[in-house]
Amino acid sequence: MPQTHIENIEEHDEDHISEQEAIVYIADLPPSIQDDSQLHRLIESRLEKVFQIKLISIQCYSKLGAGLMRVRNTQIKNRLVEDIKVMLLDLPEGTHCISFSEILEVVSYIVIDTTKEKNDVNLPTAQEIRKRWIELYRGDEPSSCDQISVQFPNIYRIVSTSFDDL
Structure with a gap:
């Protein structure tokens, strides 16, 4: 049986990571969560659990309904912005959909x-x-x-x- 190799897009030469870091904007943050650090943990854990994406950093601005994330490279950014596009968050009052974009107006x-x-x-x-x-x-x-x-x-x-x- 042939063995397949799946490359993780997060595994790259450590010397090039800082050059390739990218920012992804988050829109439509749930207004029901006013604690930015709770929102941060919720988004971070969901991305790791569902999509196996680890963030460098994340900042949430719940009062504005927006945030930004730093990811390791443009491949991860493109995956979030072009392929995944939206993600459901499980909240006590139900699910809420957030979206990822390259820019935020x-x-x-x-x-x-x-x-x-x-x-x-x-x-x-x-x-x-x-x-x-x-x-x-x-x-x-x-x-x-x-x-x-x-x-x-x-x-x-x-x-x-x-x-x-x-």
Whole structure:
């Protein structure tokens, strides 16, 4: 009977691991678990038990419903993002589905309060808001910054793909 060899994608030369580390974002974290470390342990143990994937690190932000994981290489990242895509978590109140992605968009809104102004206010342009955002967040440029509508010129929608902006 021929013997087959199954290669574990986590077994690689230790010298190359740090060069190949990758980040995978987690979306749709369950709102019922507010303890980030409990969520961390739940996701980590489920990945190990079901998919035999060991994480380098994981950070959960339950209040945002999102998190990020560091994995050993891009093969594991691709497996999570392209093949597995979603994972069920067993919770006391039932199951909850989380998803894995290569990027995570963080949407923020800036509202400039003009209610106390007696005269018309010169509102900043979206480009000026974007420039200030970059100054405040040390060069992390948002992927978009726009006024949401002409009816609400004092509200700006900013889309970022960086957790550092939080």
